[in-house]
Amino acid sequence: MSGERSRAPSKAQQSRHAARELAVQGLYQWQMTGKSITAVEAEFRSQVADEDLEDHENWHKVMEIADLALFHELLHNVADQRRELDAAIAPLLDRRLEDLDPIELAILRLGAYELSRRLEVPYRAVINEGVELAKSFGATDGHKYVNGILDKLASRLRSAEVSARRR
Template sequence: MSDTTPRKKGKPNLTEMRRNARSFALQALYQWSIAGQPIHEIEAQFRVDNDMSNTDTQLFGELLRGVTGAATDLDEAYRPFLDRPVDDLDPVELSVLRIGAYELVHRLQVPYRVAINESVELAKVFGATESHKYVNGILDKLAQRVRAAEIRARRSGQ
């Protein structure tokens, strides 16, 4: 995948830097799933081949290592909500779901709505025409399971 991370003039804000990190992470995870290359080699390649000056590189590294290290557990977390086997998912959808699931399960400082929205945006940019709707539905169901207290608190206005 080529670098399709948007570059804006001026200093990016933290949200943009995190979005760029997720975009690069998705591309790297896609490469990992297709090529089977060790993730540390892919990470090094991305850091050399791409301008990451407007990227939260710490988040980029965390997502790469976290998603690849927990891929099986992440797949198991959302498997009940899939309409097909994990192996039948498009590699882009799979990578997006893994990033979203990782953030929902392991990055509790990220609000569940942000984790879902960021994954939906990735699916809109990189995925098939309707994949963002599929990703949204799966991650919403996962959030209800792993972030139930946060969702209840939000709904009750706390």
């Protein structure tokens, strides 16, 4: 026995995670289709009622538990601030922004937004969420890349918090 206890996530944590899952999927759709972010959000919300949707039951469950206010905030603010977020991410990359896997770009933008604007969320939580999202939606080993970039970004954007944690 390692002495560590595994805690189940609280309902609030599950709700925020579901909101981030939806936001990443929405950002991906927005990046790939060029539709307005408002149209993407409307499509996501309308899919709950679409019983013909292949994954209707899962979709309905996620939408039911998701913090929809957080989903809205993340989706719209990441889209609105993408240039600033991209400017923060780009210097940390080993390739051009355009060459990133689109889902990894969506996750990095979301992480950059939370690190720079949602200061009440601990930087480790932002990184962990990014890693989990990359494991769920990204390419094989994409989570390692996301982890490295978000860790570097946290050191730049939240240096005092990172330094205090590493002592």
